[in-house]
Amino acid sequence: MGEMKRSGNMSRDAVLTAAEMRKLETDAIMSGRVSGAELMACAGERAVAETLSLWPDLQDTISRAVILCGPGNNGGDGYVMAGILAGRGWQVDVFALGAPTRLPPDARANRDLWAAECPVHPLADAADAMASADLIVDALFGIGLARPLDADVVRVLRAVPTSTHRMSVDVPSGYDTDTGTILGDIAFPADLTVTFHSRKPVHSVLESSGCVVRVVDIGL
Numbered sequence: 322m323g324e325m326k327r328s329g330n331m332s333r334d335a336v337l338t339a340a341e342m343r344k345l346e347t348d349a350i351m352s353g354r355v356s357g358a359e360l361m362a363c364a365g366e367r368a369v370a371e372t373l374s375l376w377p378d379l380q381d382t383i384s385r386a387v388i389l390c391g392p393g394n395n396g397g398d399g400y401v402m403a404g405i406l407a408g409r410g411w412q413v414d415v416f417a418l419g420a421p422t423r424l425p426p427d428a429r430a431n432r433d434l435w436a437a438e439c440p441v442h443p444l445a446d447a448a449d450a451m452a453s454a455d456l457i458v459d460a461l462f463g464i465g466l467a468r469p470l471d472a473d474v475v476r477v478l479r480a481v482p483t484s485t486h487r488m489s490v491d492v493p494s495g496y497d498t499d500t501g502t503i504l505g506d507i508a509f510p511a512d513l514t515v516t517f518h519s520r521k522p523v524h525s526v527l528e529s530s531g532c533v534v535r536v537v538d539i540g541l
């Protein structure tokens with residue numbers, strides 16, 4: 322049975338759908354209480370903290386991370402994580418799906434921050450790099466996955482090694498958030514999933530297959 326742990330002073334046991342989560346985020350942003358950029362920064366910071374808390378061995382040596390960033394705000398969280406890990410002295414390689422010009426604003430801002438100092442490689446090149454990574458971060462798709470993964474993404478997921486730490490941001494790419502089913506043939510094989518504010522239906526499915534699920538507060 323996977324472990325589900327709450328971090329911070331989370332008392333909410335609600336399970337939200339993708340639409341409910343999106344409404345909560347949008348209402349919070351529209352109210353002016355918090356910005357999307359602040360939510361994304363907090364999401365990335367908390368995702369790194371939970372990853373290092375579950376796998377403290379990663380802090381003992383200079384580790385190498387491969388971060389897979391998608392075309393939306395889930396990818397944006399990945400760019401935030403890349404900057405944090407690089408700032409801690411990690412070797413970080415980022416592989417991205419989609420054109421930068423199509424990224425939503427907060428994700429684009431974090432991508433450009435990263436790209437100002439470091440390369441962003443095409444996702445298709447990730448397969449070889451993953452073999453020697455200590456940590457692989459799946460920031461391809463979160464609650465916005467709308468259809469089965471395309472063949473080029475499937476090809477990369479098939480190359481994800483079993484012998485490394487595999488962490489997914491919010492939802493492992495390939496899963497439908499609300500039904501917990503895999504939309505196509507494959508999903509990212511996460512050992513850890515860090516989700517934001519509250520669980521979604523997919524997370525109990527993940528736990529039953531042995532994935533550790535951590536829920537973190539992002540100030541919503």
Ligand SMILES: NC(=O)C1=CN([C@@H]2O[C@H](COP(=O)(O)OP(=O)(O)OC[C@H]3O[C@@H](n4cnc5c(N)ncnc54)[C@H](O)[C@@H]3O)[C@@H](O)[C@H]2O)[C@H](O)CC1
Pocket residue numbers: 346356357358360361364391392393394395396398425461462463464465466467468469470471490491492517539
């Ligand atoms: N909203 C916020 O302020 C925060 C969101 N967080 C993170 O954002 C994601 C949700 O982001 P969103 O952009 O809505 O969705 P995704 O990033 O999951 O992907 C949507 C993106 O992908 C395209 N798409 C959908 N399915 C496919 C597919 N099979 N193949 C190719 N492309 C696909 C779609 O058209 C969009 O362009 C959430 O999970 C959080 O990780 C922050 O964490 C907090 C702030």
Ligand SMILES: [K+]
Pocket residue numbers: 395459460461462463489490491492493494
């Ligand atoms: K993901």
